[in-house]
Amino acid sequence: MKINGVAIEDTFAEAFTMRVARLVITGRTIGWAKEAAVKLTGFATSVIGCKCEAGIERELSDTETPDGRPGVSVLFLTTDKASLPEQLIVRVGQTVLTCPTTACFDGLPDAPDRLPVGKALRVFGDGFQASKLIGGKRYWRIPVMEGEFLIEETFGMLKGVGGGNFLILARDADAALAAAEAAVAAMTGAPGVILPFPGGVVRSGSKVGSKRYSNMIATTNDAFDPTLKAVTQSQLPEVVNSVLEIVLDGIDGPSIEAAMRAGIRAACRRGVESITAGNYGGKLGPHHFYLRKILG
Amino acid sequence: MSDAVTLSLTTPPERTLVADCIAADRFAGLDAAAIAALPVVHAGRAATLGEFFRVRGERASVVRVEGDCRRIEAIGTGMAGGELLIEGSVGRDLGAAMSGGRIDVRGNAGDNTGGALPGAARGMSGGEIIVRGNVGEEAGARMRRGLLVVTGDGGRGMGKGVIAGTVVVFGKAGPGTGRFLKRGSIVALGDVERPATFRYACTYRPPHVALLLRYLGARCRVAVTPAQVTGRYERYSGDLAELGRGELLQWVGE
Numbered sequence: 001m002k003i004n005g006v007a008i009e010d011t012f013a014e015a016f017t018m019r020v021a022r023l024v025i026t027g028r029t030i031g032w033a034k035e036a037a038v039k040l041t042g043f044a045t046s047v048i049g050c051k052c053e054a055g056i057e058r059e060l061s062d063t064e065t066p067d068g069r070p071g072v073s074v075l076f077l078t079t080d081k082a083s084l085p086e087q088l089i090v091r092v093g094q095t096v097l098t099c100p101t102t103a104c105f106d107g108l109p110d111a112p113d114r115l116p117v118g119k120a121l122r123v124f125g126d127g128f129q130a131s132k133l134i135g136g137k138r139y140w141r142i143p144v145m146e147g148e149f150l151i152e153e154t155f156g157m158l159k160g161v162g163g164g165n166f167l168i169l170a171r172d173a174d175a176a177l178a179a180a181e182a183a184v185a186a187m188t189g190a191p192g193v194i195l196p197f198p199g200g201v202v203r204s205g206s207k208v209g210s211k212r213y214s215n216m217i218a219t220t221n222d223a224f225d226p227t228l229k230a231v232t233q234s235q236l237p238e239v240v241n242s243v244l245e246i247v248l249d250g251i252d253g254p255s256i257e258a259a260m261r262a263g264i265r266a267a268c269r270r271g272v273e274s275i276t277a278g279n280y281g282g283k284l285g286p287h288h289f290y291l292r293k294i295l296g
Numbered sequence: 297m298s299d300a301v302t303l304s305l306t307t308p309p310e311r312t313l314v315a316d317c318i319a320a321d322r323f324a325g326l327d328a329a330a331i332a333a334l335p336v337v338h339a340g341r342a343a344t345l346g347e348f349f350r351v352r353g354e355r356a357s358v359v360r361v362e363g364d365c366r367r368i369e370a371i372g373t374g375m376a377g378g379e380l381l382i383e384g385s386v387g388r389d390l391g392a393a394m395s396g397g398r399i400d401v402r403g404n405a406g407d408n409t410g411g412a413l414p415g416a417a418r419g420m421s422g423g424e425i426i427v428r429g430n431v432g433e434e435a436g437a438r439m440r441r442g443l444l445v446v447t448g449d450g451g452r453g454m455g456k457g458v459i460a461g462t463v464v465v466f467g468k469a470g471p472g473t474g475r476f477l478k479r480g481s482i483v484a485l486g487d488v489e490r491p492a493t494f495r496y497a498c499t500y501r502p503p504h505v506a507l508l509l510r511y512l513g514a515r516c517r518v519a520v521t522p523a524q525v526t527g528r529y530e531r532y533s534g535d536l537a538e539l540g541r542g543e544l545l546q547w548v549g550e
Binding site for chain 1: 507526
């Protein structure tokens, strides 16, 4: 299969079930909402080192938010149920609570599993906090020097999907980067999906474990490192000199599939040799995204 | 089972009619005959609801009341769920001690709306009452939780002794509003005669008020202006003769 002359490998991306929450952060301006969201989702690229994966899903207009102000929706994923509220409490408390003008709302109101994020953060109010029940939802008003910080008492949690991916194999680094940027632009704002890595792009794809260091849970994906082509069992064609990876997390499989479809099509451009995907033989993750099936 | 139960006032009471049997959740399990047979008290004498109202529909938790009910008291007393729509004005004790559901009055309501039953320490403990008109004295008195919205004026002692919950009044709030407030909020969008035991804290844009007013506008179709949603409010803490953990938020414009 080829798109614009770029080969689509007959393989699949292997992804994992994760726990996901969606936060809606509003602010006096979209700028302040984004400030909070950027800090909240900072250092949240991979559960390998960050304990969570997070990113901005999309910007929201004032007609889409509970308080009628501009905002952003953020997806937050962890590998297990227990660590999602832990991460949210720490991060929201240090980034959204501290950010001028912001408020924080649940973006998964129908999810039956509820995380007591606002309920935990209310104690910052040192007893001066107050709650309000509005339309069946409880909110906490936490007094701060600016005025009040408003946060919903609980946030919904769903089973999500983490680790959707595809790799762009290009003739040179410039072509790889241009293709990755085009893919990210095509996927930005896709509903239910985030790209947790910087600019949505990963240059340091990893393999499980290490050939040399027993304490490492992930090390460089040497089979796709162009500089190691001559000394490892490389999977790169001779003409490929640079590889970039796009990692996608999402609410569900169909959301990731739709984003991958848009992203791969955008990445198929001059200088790109082929598109492939990372997997572990299908034995580790229950979600398999077959590239040719998605694009077919 | 029908979508709604409709009570049409066919015999207006000559004297006070106490009809605390009218509550949306109680009608959910009753057929029309059983609803008509519910007991009421007219001029101190026992009677039945069917002597005054024509009943249409059965086994529904949405109840519509039609007619001039100004002499009818205690509608919605202790209501725990469902929806009660009243097309006209009602007498005192509307929604007294209610704990859930919504009462929507297209007219005025009498004294002690959302208040407590005689001798009780707590008034309404949940649910929503929306009065699209004026209320009498001591509306929302001793409220423990819940929401009382008055689009017109509030009488003397509105929100007196509120323990928690929210009272919103769009018109003028009478003297003694919020007196003995422990916790809870009184949001005054018109003039309010504030007790001397409330102390000014600051002028700000309370985020929960914006959320609440947007909810009232969108869900309850209450006329709310953008200036009220995004505007500034003076915050008065009180009642300092009590716990002082409550607040009176007075809208002061953009």
